[in-house]
Amino acid sequence: MEKKKDLLLDIDEVFCFPAFLKAVNDFLGTNYVIDDFTEYYIDKAAIPKERFDEFNRFIDNRNLYEDAEILPYAKETIKRLNEFYNIYICSSCINPFDIKGSGKLFSNKYDFLIDQLPFINPEKFIFTNTKYIFKADIQIDDRLSNFDENIETKILFPSYHNKDISDEELKKKGIIRAGYDWREGWIEIRKILLNEACIQK
Numbered sequence: 145m146e147k148k149k150d151l152l153l154d155i156d157e158v159f160c161f162p163a164f165l166k167a168v169n170d171f172l173g174t175n176y177v178i179d180d181f182t183e184y185y186i187d188k189a190a191i192p193k194e195r196f197d198e199f200n201r202f203i204d205n206r207n208l209y210e211d212a213e214i215l216p217y218a219k220e221t222i223k224r225l226n227e228f229y230n231i232y233i234c235s236s237c238i239n240p241f242d243i244k245g246s247g248k249l250f251s252n253k254y255d256f257l258i259d260q261l262p263f264i265n266p267e268k269f270i271f272t273n274t275k276y277i278f279k280a281d282i283q284i285d286d287r288l289s290n291f292d293e294n295i296e297t298k299i300l301f302p303s304y305h306n307k308d309i310s311d312e313e314l315k316k317k318g319i320i321r322a323g324y325d326w327r328e329g330w331i332e333i334r335k336i337l338l339n340e341a342c343i344q345k
């Protein structure tokens with residue numbers, strides 16, 4: 145049997161939306177929805193500069209993965225992908241605006257993942273902020289800067305912050321877009337990766 149291909153799987157904004165948005169809304173008393181934002185860091189976009197430290201202390205007391213929203217079809221598709229691919233979780237845990245308070249993101253994310261994706265061995269969790277250093281056959285991520293050019297199949301997961309990336313730019317970088325709507329990203333990935341997997345079986 146052919147060796148399974150290695151797949152690097154991003155978590156934030158791909159498997160789930162951590163509860164940053166809820167924290168922002170609770171802190172400001174607002175009702176923002178995720179598609180109100182076009183910048184990756186929604187806290188940076190929404191919180192006034194002078195209240196940023198206060199916001200960071202506010203989220204220090206929260207587990208942002210407790211109320212994380214799992215994206216449609218993510219869990220069942222990853223479970224199915226896991227039959228055909230060797231999945232490594234490759235996920236950032238450092239909040240660049242709260243380096244000192246980021247330690248608990250590692251721990252909260254770890255607990256969340258073993259709970260939500262129990263079929264992936266925790267030995268295959270990579271928690272890092274330098275993703276591009278890791279090699280695999282396939283990578284799924286929502287940020288262009290995380291892709292390594294040597295990875296054969298690079299899939300951009302659609303998100304609120306990457307809608308404006310042009311098809312030309314993606315084509316130039318050899319990146320496939322899994323549609324334009326985060327609600328349907330996993331349906332697209334199913335088409336891209338599971339059709340291929342089924343043929344190879």
Ligand SMILES: [Mg+2]
Nearest residue numbers: 154156157286
């Ligand atoms: Mg991400």
